[in-house]
Amino acid sequence: MSRVLIIGSEGQIGTQLSLALSKIIDFDNLFLSDICDQSKTDLKYLRVDALSYDDLKKNILDNDITEVYHLAAILSAKGEKDPMRTWDLNMNSLFNILNLAKEKIIKKVFWPSSIAVFGDNSSKNNTPQFTDKEPITVYGISKLSGENWCKYYNERYDTDIRSIRFPGVISYDTPPGGGTTDYAVDIFHSFKSGKIYNCFLKEDTTLPMIYIDDVINSIIKLMKTPKDNLRIKSSYNISGFSMSPKMIAEELININKEFKVEYNSDFRQKIADSWPNSIKDKYAREDWGWKENFDFKKTVNEMITKLNMK
Ligand SMILES: NC(=O)c1ccc[n+]([C@@H]2O[C@H](COP(=O)([O-])OP(=O)(O)OC[C@H]3O[C@@H](n4cnc5c(N)ncnc54)[C@H](O)[C@@H]3O)[C@@H](O)[C@H]2O)c1
Known part of the structure; x- marks a missing residue:
């Protein structure tokens, strides 16, 4: 039985993911977390700063968490207002989770990437999984780097990090x-x-673009798939x-x-x-x-x- 933590549970995707997982996971096995003081839901909530490795580790160990959905990030347009803060949150919170997976404290991770990894030189129509990528935003740079780090950890440390490049x-x-x-x-x-x-x-x-119900279905479907079926170790294109x-x-x-x-x-x-x-x-x-x-x-x-x- 997995014990699940959602990081960034109060955001646009986290709100609906929390609701959907609460229907398939027992109340006692599902934990929401975000930087805000409280959750909009009545589900179990932990206030955790995803940038604090010690805080994350303590909460994950205390609650026997085995599976993490790491959604906290600063998005494309907002990210351009403060590039260094965006890089810091998007990369260092991911490293915290990757390292907890490397230490085998958590067994399985979902982390979303974005179509922001593509750039001016990527093919425009029916953009394939593998194409040139030169993102023009700090958000896109952080997601592309994050994807490569996920692949690196999966291949070097045999972690189970799964990811999707979401459209809007x-x-x-x-x-x-x-x-x-x-x-x-x-x-x-x-x-x-x-x-x-x-x-x-x-x-x-x-x-x-993608409708939220499809986002949630895609996350649940990807996380249920046997690891051996997954050829992409970085992040999957979906449309x-x-x-x-x-x-x-x-x-x-x-x-x-x-x-x-x-x-x-x-x-x-x-x-x-x-x-x-x-x-x-x-x-x-x-x-x-x-x-x-x-x-x-x-x-x-x-x-x-x-x-x-x-
Ligand atoms: N919404 C989209 O269109 C879209 C598209 C592609 C990818 N994504 C990705 O999906 C994920 C979730 O996106 P979203 O739209 O729900 O974002 P959002 O901005 O709505 O939610 C992000 C949440 O993270 C929380 N957060 C911020 N800093 C934190 C910290 N230090 N510790 C803990 N929590 C913190 C925020 O309070 C917020 O609730 C992100 O990684 C984003 O890059 C989103």
């Missing part, structure tokens, strides 16, 4: 944490409150669908003709332009049976339903 995540309940694809969540909230949406990307900027701000705007205007979107691109446009338009995820499909459930239309419908229900 669309979710309804927790606001996104400062990424370049945040517009795809913000636009729904403006629509709901009847405000004009001021989009920070150009209308035709096409990026790979949901691709879309542009204009595509969502048109769907929302179809529902309410009064809704207006203005386009005033800022520094995030350059980041978005360096990322792929779409992702090829052959290895995830072949190795662990990845298949998305949500395409663009289904995601838009789901967001509208979920936000109206609130």
Whole structure:
């Protein structure tokens, strides 16, 4: 029986991952942790700074944790405001977990990477698992380095670190944490409150995206797969669908003709332009049976339903 710790449980992905794991793991075997004082949930919660190796180790040993989902990070757009802090959190918190895995204190780890590992010279369409990568953000640099370190630990120390390169995540309940694809969540909230949406990307900027339920399914599916099936020791490409701000705007205007979107691109446009338009995820499909459930239309419908229900 695994005893599980989620680090960064209060963020956009952590909130839904906590909920999903609480349905398949006994209450006593699931622990959430974050830097904030308390959790939004009634699940067992530990306040742990992922940058403190001693604190992490103590909490992991005290609670007999065997499996860690390490989600704490500073994302792409926010990361550009303080590159050194971003590098520090994204890399050193990962090293803490990698070293606990190397010491065999924890047996299995999930750590998310991002399409931010790709850069201007990566192929743009159907970007494959293996292609040139020169990320232009500190976030992308930290994720690409992190991926290589995961591979290094897996091969050199026989650890079991698993990872997925997520596209932009669309979710309804927790606001996104400062990424370049945040517009795809913000636009729904403006629509709901009847405000004009001021989009920070150009209308035709096409990026790979994924709905939160698919994110959670992918994590659970990858973690259940026998280790020997996994050919990628760094991080798996996965794809949901691709879309542009204009595509969502048109769907929302179809529902309410009064809704207006203005386009005033800022520094995030350059980041978005360096990322792929779409992702090829052959290895995830072949190795662990990845298949998305949500395409663009289904995601838009789901967001509208979920936000109206609130
Ligand atoms: N959301 C996306 O679109 C997306 C896409 C690709 C990859 N990812 C990756 O998924 C992971 C989770 O992303 P998210 O969108 O949920 O991020 P988020 O910013 O919403 O959540 C991150 C959480 O980490 C916590 N945290 C920050 N510093 C900490 C520390 N020192 N110790 C413990 N916790 C700390 C924050 O309080 C926050 O709750 C990140 O690694 C991110 O890079 C996210």
